[in-house]
Amino acid sequence: DGGITQSPKYLFRKEGQNVTLSCEQNLNHDAMYWYRQDPGQGLRLIYYSQIVNDFQKGDIAEGYSVSREKKESFPLTVTSAQKNPTAFYLCASSLVGSSYEQYFGPGTRLTVT
Amino acid sequence: DAKTTQPNSMESNEEEPVHLPCNHSTISGTDYIHWYRQLPSQGPEYVIHGLTSNVNNRMASLAIAEDRKSSTLILHRATLRDAAVYYCILRDDTDKLIFGTGTRLQVFP
Numbered sequence: 001d002g003g004i005t006q007s008p009k010y011l012f013r014k015e016g017q018n019v020t021l022s023c024e025q026n027l028n029h030d031a032m033y034w035y036r037q038d039p040g041q042g043l044r045l046i047y048y049s050q051i052v053n054d055f056q057k058g059d060i061a062e063g064y065s066v067s068r069e070k071k072e073s074f075p076l077t078v079t080s081a082q083k084n085p086t087a088f089y090l091c092a093s094s095l096v097g098s099s100y101e102q103y104f105g106p107g108t109r110l111t112v113t
Numbered sequence: 114d115a116k117t118t119q120p121n122s123m124e125s126n127e128e129e130p131v132h133l134p135c136n137h138s139t140i141s142g143t144d145y146i147h148w149y150r151q152l153p154s155q156g157p158e159y160v161i162h163g164l165t166s167n168v169n170n171r172m173a174s175l176a177i178a179e180d181r182k183s184s185t186l187i188l189h190r191a192t193l194r195d196a197a198v199y200y201c202i203l204r205d206d207t208d209k210l211i212f213g214t215g216t217r218l219q220v221f222p
Contacts, residue, residue, distance in 0.1 A: 040214075041214060042200065042215060043157070045209055088154070090156050092156070094208075097208065098143070098144070098145045098204040098208060099164070101147065101162060102149075102159065104157050104158070105156050106155060106156055107156050
């Protein structure tokens with residue numbers, strides 16, 4: 001089955017620790033995205049990548065880092081510099097172009113205490 | 114900033130049609146209108162998208178105004194499983210989706 005997987009579903013960390021969220025897709029999509037969602041809010045774009053070894057900052061990139069070494073994978077690192085890291089993180093992928101839909105993963109809920 | 118305006122919430126009874134409106138007065142000629150929906154604690158699910166003409170698929174219909182400054186997502190017969198937050202989004206040639214707060218649809222049996 002084709003799709004996007006995110007792991008783990010729930011993640012707990014202590015303040016001051018970096019944490020990496022996994023996102024893998026087997027849809028052969030060139031573009032991948034990371035979003036953050038806070039309770040009662042819409043999604044906000046953190047980073048996106050349209051091709052391997054290249055990525056761009058979204059609206060809220062501060063305190064986050066990404067890599068795109070393989071087409072299938074787009075891991076997100078939440079660093080200790082992110083002031084409010086507790087949130088629901090969603091990964092998506094699509095073909096490049098505004099006429100294509102994005103496919104979303106099931107999300108990772110990160111709690112930092 | 115979100116480029117679309119939607120009502121915060123709407124209600125419907127099961128098996129009735131639902132019309133979810135969206136205003137996008139600043140839309141440009143190459144922006145596609147996308148609709149997604151999201152159930153609690155899940156990732157958004159693609160519903161439908163269009164550019165100028167009305168569109169139909171197995172989930173819904175999308176009616177786009179002639180001047181493209183508004184659109185309406187139509188669920189022909191609402192079911193309890195259609196209860197979700199519906200997002201109307203403009204996707205431009207930067208390839209990004211800019212989400213607003215969406216419309217929370219409640220469906221009553």
